[in-house]
Amino acid sequence: MSFIHPDHWEGVKFNWRNLKSAHKKIVQELCNFDGKGYQWWEFRYTTKQLPGGEYKTAGLLLNIQDIKDREEELEAARLLAEKAELKQSFLANMSHEIRTPLNSIVGFANILALEDGLSSAEREEYISTINKNSELLLKLINDILELSRIESGYMSFSFKRCKVRELIDDIYMTHQVLIAPHLEFLKEVDDTPLEINVDRERLIQVLTNFLNNAGKFTETGYIKLGYSYLPDEGKVQIYVEDTGRGIPREEQRMIFSRFYKQNEFSQGAGLGLSICQVIIEKLGGKIELKSEVGKGSRFTVILPCRVVS
Structure with a gap:
């Protein structure tokens, strides 16, 4: 137990108590055998009952630190790629959502500016549409800024x-x-x-x-x-x-x-x-x-x- 990381003691004790039922077992533990620091080791063992009733456990002890290092590198690369994909998707969606009300604002503003023959009712309808899309655009920008502030930790919470x-x-x-x-x-x-x-x-x-x-x-x-x-x-x-x-x-x-x-x-x-x-x-x-x-x-x-x- 002195070689094994304290966080793993409970698991090791559990496996030891259940050693007789360990027909085929593979466990990974952090161990420090040389005093230079903890590394990942894999225990592969089996337990068999002998003709006389005794139990015999035999197994293999493998250093898998290199494998764990590669796993961490792959996981870091996966998360990086995932963040890049999410960022790209976020920007694409944001561009679309901003463009929709903006096009409406520009379009109806041009009609109001260039069309002299509009009735009073038509003008009121176009102005109302511009105002609604302006509010929508403002809310979208505020939501994006708020989400960014919260996630980046710049927004304070008063508990x-x-x-x-x-x-x-x-x-x-x-x-x-x-x-x-x-x-x-x-x-x-x-x-x-x-x-x-x-x-x-x-x-x-x-x-x-x-x-x-x-x-x-x-x-x-x-x-x-x-x-x-x-x-x-x-x-x-x-x-x-x-x-x-x-x-x-x-x-x-x-x-x-x-x-x-x-x-x-x-x-x-x-x-x-x-x-x-x-x-x-x-x-x-x-x-x-x-x-x-x-x-x-x-x-x-x-x-x-x-x-x-």
Whole structure:
């Protein structure tokens, strides 16, 4: 045991206790046999029962440090290639998303400047289109800058303790006038008084994004905002649930990808959920999604919490 790295002791002890059942075993351990530092070694061994009832273990000990070094180099090269591919894809998507509203702005601005025979109604429609695309372009640029700031660590998070019930009440009150009147807006709360340590405004930003998306894709039924305590995990789940169109299973893995949009013809750059995921990770939590086509979706934020009196 003195030759083996302390982090591997438990595994070695387990294998030793189960040596009699090791018919064919291959394990890799960090060992320091010469006092010059730890290297990777591979133990290959088998155990057989002899006619007299005793057990005999025989095996081979191989130095695989060179193989491990090559694996690390290959993994580093793979990650580098993956980052380059993601960057190229990101720039291509960004170029497309910026060009679409920009072309609309330039096109309608030229019509307004060059066409003298436009009616008052046509002018108002073209001006409205220019304004909408200007807002869309500004939001896209702001989203890209925000995502970049968060991931690079330049965006600071102000962590403070806040009561979950008060947070949900505030968000619910704000959105009561924003949710479409034909949809039922529900609130569901837990009786346990809970407190979380988060950047309150950033968490509100995430939940607002969930509520806005629910409003876009729900035509009938309800939208529900709520939370419940998970005592076994010491966490709280805060969720937005709707009875909207739902998300196909094959698309659920892509829903948080940058520039992904469930409806390619809808406005927006598809960066909202990607930003939400980065924010929640920075807050020490995670996002879960449950959805069924035709029945609705439920986006859940899971965060560490504590019970307060």
